[in-house]
Amino acid sequence: MIVVKVGGSHGIDYEAVCSDLASIVKSGQQVILVHGGSAETNRISEKLGKPPRMVTSASGYESRYTDRETLEIFEMVYCGKMNKSIVEKLQRNGVNAVGLSGLDGRIWEGSRKAAITILEGGRKRVLRDDFTGKVERVNLELVHLLLNGGFTPVLTPPAISYEHEAINVDGDRAAAMLASALKVDKLVILSNVPGLLREIQDEQSLVPEIPFAEIEEFTAFAKGRMKKKILGAVEAIRDGVKEVVLGDARKPFPITEALSGRGTVIH
Amino acid sequence: MIVVKVGGSHGIDYEAVCSDLASIVKSGQQVILVHGGSAETNRISEKLGKPPRMVTSASGYESRYTDRETLEIFEMVYCGKMNKSIVEKLQRNGVNAVGLSGLDGRIWEGSRKAAITILEGGRKRVLRDDFTGKVERVNLELVHLLLNGGFTPVLTPPAISYEHEAINVDGDRAAAMLASALKVDKLVILSNVPGLLREIQDEQSLVPEIPFAEIEEFTAFAKGRMKKKILGAVEAIRDGVKEVVLGDARKPFPITEALSGRGTVIH
Numbered sequence: 273m274i275v276v277k278v279g280g281s282h283g284i285d286y287e288a289v290c291s292d293l294a295s296i297v298k299s300g301q302q303v304i305l306v307h308g309g310s311a312e313t314n315r316i317s318e319k320l321g322k323p324p325r326m327v328t329s330a331s332g333y334e335s336r337y338t339d340r341e342t343l344e345i346f347e348m349v350y351c352g353k354m355n356k357s358i359v360e361k362l363q364r365n366g367v368n369a370v371g372l373s374g375l376d377g378r379i380w381e382g383s384r385k386a387a388i389t390i391l392e393g394g395r396k397r398v399l400r401d402d403f404t405g406k407v408e409r410v411n412l413e414l415v416h417l418l419l420n421g422g423f424t425p426v427l428t429p430p431a432i433s434y435e436h437e438a439i440n441v442d443g444d445r446a447a448a449m450l451a452s453a454l455k456v457d458k459l460v461i462l463s464n465v466p467g468l469l470r471e472i473q474d475e476q477s478l479v480p481e482i483p484f485a486e487i488e489e490f491t492a493f494a495k496g497r498m499k500k501k502i503l504g505a506v507e508a509i510r511d512g513v514k515e516v517v518l519g520d521a522r523k524p525f526p527i528t529e530a531l532s533g534r535g536t537v538i539h
Numbered sequence: 540m541i542v543v544k545v546g547g548s549h550g551i552d553y554e555a556v557c558s559d560l561a562s563i564v565k566s567g568q569q570v571i572l573v574h575g576g577s578a579e580t581n582r583i584s585e586k587l588g589k590p591p592r593m594v595t596s597a598s599g600y601e602s603r604y605t606d607r608e609t610l611e612i613f614e615m616v617y618c619g620k621m622n623k624s625i626v627e628k629l630q631r632n633g634v635n636a637v638g639l640s641g642l643d644g645r646i647w648e649g650s651r652k653a654a655i656t657i658l659e660g661g662r663k664r665v666l667r668d669d670f671t672g673k674v675e676r677v678n679l680e681l682v683h684l685l686l687n688g689g690f691t692p693v694l695t696p697p698a699i700s701y702e703h704e705a706i707n708v709d710g711d712r713a714a715a716m717l718a719s720a721l722k723v724d725k726l727v728i729l730s731n732v733p734g735l736l737r738e739i740q741d742e743q744s745l746v747p748e749i750p751f752a753e754i755e756e757f758t759a760f761a762k763g764r765m766k767k768k769i770l771g772a773v774e775a776i777r778d779g780v781k782e783v784v785l786g787d788a789r790k791p792f793p794i795t796e797a798l799s800g801r802g803t804v805i806h
Binding site: 319320321344347348349350351353355356359363364368369370371372373376413417418423430432436437438 | 615620622623624626627631635636637639643644680684685699703
């Protein structure tokens with residue numbers, strides 16, 4: 273069994289991801305696909321007159337400020353447009369996919385962080401009414417039920433808070449939580465870059481391998497969204513996943529390539 | 540086991556539907572909820588600069604002209620915003636709900652009608668590139684799996700065509716297909732009217748009961764969206780459902796009220 277996370281940034285080839293995933297499923301391997309939708313959420317938010325607002329937390333991580341209106345747009349794009357378009361592609365490739373959010377069957381449960389401290393122009397500010405949070409518990413019952421029934425789960429944020437509210441959570445870290453809860457050997461995190469780059473502008477500067485003991489010295493290279501992917505990888509390996517591969521979803525056979533070691537392998 | 544369909548028109552009290560459904564589920568009854576999202580789809584379509592276009596078929600039924608762009612907006616609202624908001628409400632009421640479309644597990648399968656003949660200004664015209672269709676087959680495997688696992692399915696269009704495309708289908712008729720495939724005794728169809736009215740403007744003119752043998756003489760009262768509800772009811776009863784109740788979703792306890800005979804009972 274493997275967990276594959278595919279991002280939501282520009283340039284990702286979902287057709288390639290879905291046809292590659294289909295051949296892996298047909299070979300008898302169980303796969304759970306986790307996906308994002310950030311670029312499309314930005315586009316739809318703009319069109320709806322509610323431009324996205326990205327904030328940087330005091331600890332340096334970037335996230336989407338998510339009031340209730342933003343959360344509903346987020347759900348429209350992640351759970352509606354993106355999720356159903358991926359399910360449709362998988363069905364076309366002969367995979368009996370089932371699209372879900374973390375609300376469904378409470379798969380991803382965690383705490384809402386209603387007040388977040390952000391850095392704005394070098395100063396700290398507290399934002400309230402934010403529906404973001406962190407997955408702390410994975411309820412596997414529904415996932416096992418589907419896998420045992422021959423279905424392929426396609427999972428996307430939001431998660432659900434202990435107070436039963438939908439919360440925006442980071443997809444990479446949620447996928448890492450899922451991977452370690454399922455005790456899979458491999459977690460593949462695909463995005464629109466070849467993996468961790470020493471120089472963000474230079475795709476030739478790929479870090480091909482990171483032994484877990486040396487992760488600290490490599491995390492400094494991670495910029496922007498890559499920071500959370502590395503954080504997710506660290507959490508997954510700490511919690512028992514043997515190998516995490518950061519791979520490129522702009523190329524053909526992105527999952528197969530990552531599984532064969534192309535990208536940044538963390539073990 | 541019962542199937543409840545709740546519409547997507549203005550005035551529907553989803554909180555009331557969800558809390559009522561929760562108490563029925565807690566009493567030990569299995570429920571499958573099917574929902575729509577038409578009013579919200581119209582609102583979002585307008586905001587996205589793609590106003591809805593309703594067309595009337597040559598046989599007199601109204602439907603949404605659904606090109607691919609409209610289909611994606613439809614999925615955003617039905618599968619994203621509406622579905623996840625209902626799942627969230629049910630979770631808050633202690634029901635372990637799982638939100639799905641007809642694509643997931645191919646629950647609703649049917650044929651796409653790429654060319655539809657419409658009436659426009661009294662003249663017939665053929666529209667092409669339309670992603671609408673009709674549910675012809677219900678694949679119950681996933682529904683049974685969820686019910687047996689203690690989950691409550693929350694189902695919404697689109698369905699999936701035999702060529703693996705998402706297709707817009709009528710929710711009332713799709714719910715009727717589901718109800719007869721599941722061989723349930725009762726199908727409850729809730730909307731923003733008290734049931735079938737003799738005079739559409741007069742809520743006092745409710746038809747309380749229609750023996751199936753006399754359905755023909757009552758269908759003439761059905762206007763607009765009520766026509767498809769009656770059509771769905773006829774199809775459900777013809778295929779083995781014992782009773783269909785058209786009830787009011789603007790009131791407290793809408794499902795319980797309908798089950799106790801308030802609304803239009805067709806049997």
